[in-house]
Amino acid sequence: MAPAVPSAMERPHFIGIGGAGMSGIAKILAQRGAKVAGSDAKESATAESLRALGATVHIGHAAAHLADDASCVVVSSAIRADNPELVRAAELGVPVVHRSDALASLMTGLRSIAVAGTHGKTTTTSMLAVALTTLGLDPSYAIGGDLEGPGTNARHGEGDIFVAEADESDRSFHKYDPDVAIVLNAELDHHANYASMDEIYESFETFTGKIVPGGTLVVCADQPGAVELTRRVRGLPSLRVVTYGEHEDADVRVHRITPRGLTSEVTVLLDGRFLTFTVSVPGRHYALNAVAALAAGVALGIPAHNLASALGSYTGVKRRLQLKGEAAGVQVIDSYAHHPTEMTADLEAMRSAAGGSRLLVVFQPHLFSRTQELGKEMGDALALADASVVLDIYPAREDPIPGVTSELIIDAAKAAGARVTAVHEKADVPEVVAGMAEPGDLVLTMGAGDVTDLGPAVLARLAG
Incomplete structure (x- = not known):
């Protein structure tokens, strides 16, 4: 029998319900019988999977999405104070619960x-x-x-x-x-x-x-x-x-x-x-x-x-050295690594697995603050690849920091002896990679942002 759902969580509304952490809590609550609702910035497979569990998922953020009978509003630290649904919750007097508190209640x-x-x-x-x-x-x-x-x-x-x-x-x-x-x-x-x-x-x-x-x-x-x-x-x-x-x-x-x-x-x-x-x-x-x-x-x-x-039954997590496919003799693998330690570990793992094959990386830095503090170390990590493409910084929840761009990483990588190409438009990446890749190469898309979307596009371009 499913544990009882706390009364405060019987009709939760999730702002940013499609996020990895938020969607997980929403799924468990739905499976335990709660009436789950929420909103997210864009349509996704996650939104569809939540709907399949009986959740109501709105696309876009608007005050009208918050039902008057919501028992609480669940937020992560990424939700800004001026979010219209959060503002509406304050007007209605609906309690606001942090994601971690909601998760803690599920473990009780x-x-x-x-x-x-x-x-x-x-x-x-x-x-x-x-x-x-x-x-x-x-x-x-x-x-x-x-x-x-x-x-x-x-x-x-x-x-x-x-x-x-x-x-x-x-x-x-x-x-x-x-x-x-x-x-x-x-x-x-x-x-x-x-x-x-x-x-x-x-x-x-x-x-x-x-x-x-x-x-x-x-x-x-x-x-x-x-x-x-x-x-x-x-x-x-x-x-x-x-x-x-x-x-x-x-x-x-x-x-x-x-x-x-x-x-x-x-x-x-x-x-x-x-x-x-x-x-x-x-x-x-x-x-x-x-x-x-x-x-x-x-x-x-x-x-x-x-x-x-x-x-031994574990075969992987999406975005953790996940094989996306192969085309024209080139394998494309996706990595979530975005901190220099993670980047180095995944690049060393792929270098070991690749044997004598070349390793090409498409890297998207994640967060201005992380790039400001660790840009040199990211560049040093990219020196483990045979060649790299570096995209603009994925901002996620942050505002730009003056003077902090991908050039910090590119300069460090070149100083470490790496072969690096800057590409400012994601749409240009498949063509750039196709011009670099040869049969037998491994292409690694790397970063915590939407660089993951490029794997299928690179494969389609390679397939020709």
Whole structure:
């Protein structure tokens, strides 16, 4: 039986219902019987999937879209104060609920795993969701991307486990009280909200402090930020800390990662025994994410050998090194990477998988603030490719910053010895790529914005 829907969430209205985080919560509420409504800027497959669950989805934002009997309005940190539906909610006295509070309410009464970190959250949460489903545990989950298998970012399950991606970008992950928390890494990002690594550590410490008494923190033993966080929280009462990684002192120690084309074979030492399993996506960082998922599941009481086998069922998340297709002997792959660490990890993974093939990148920077702070590092990462096309900055929720353009990245990439071409119009990219690509090449569209739309267009142009 589905958990009862809190009265405040019986008739929710979501502003920006098509977003990855917002749509997931809306889907679960609809599956639990709530009368869900909302609006989004444009039509999408997500909007259609919500309608199929019985939700009312308006395209565009207007005060009239908010029903008078709405029990609450759900917003993310990206919604501006002058949004007409938000203004109307104030006029009607309808309570406004942040997305994180809505998600926290869905976890109530269930055993929960919250997955946090600057990178890798979506992949690790997805791995857990797929593995637990494969084991017949029927979990609920809310993820920041669509699974390749079930093809959705969220689901209400009849089991007693809830797996959620915990977003640190606006500190909203402080709202959760998980039984098990994963911290994959901690790096400086989201520069509009965090001014220093000290602020990052303080935020992750607060998140860790919300783990229920007797609960478990699963944390990486290799990444410097995660190691520092571990040092800071080890003395917390009633907290069990489990480290994982390649460090010799890790509680779940990675003994070996063996690349096998677009998969990896991973051997870990756990409780004095070696355990080997397959990760069906390429790259060392994805193998380590799988080990984090394994450690978290074991902390929740799931037998390690069962979970390790089930992790092999995970085949990927859309936009996380997702193969979009092949044309004229050229494979086109899509990557969500937008932070230099993510970019480097995905480029190294693809370089390893490609063998002797050339790697061409179409990169779209995401956010002016991130480009201002990390533009040089992004350029350095692009030097791992044989050639790159760099688009203008995707602004998302930000206003332009004077003097901050893609040229910061392009200049850094050229200084690092990279071959880079600036393209200002997205519509020109397929022709540019077609002029560069040769049979056997890999083309990687990369970024958190709408660069993902270019994969099919590039394939169509290559097909001719």
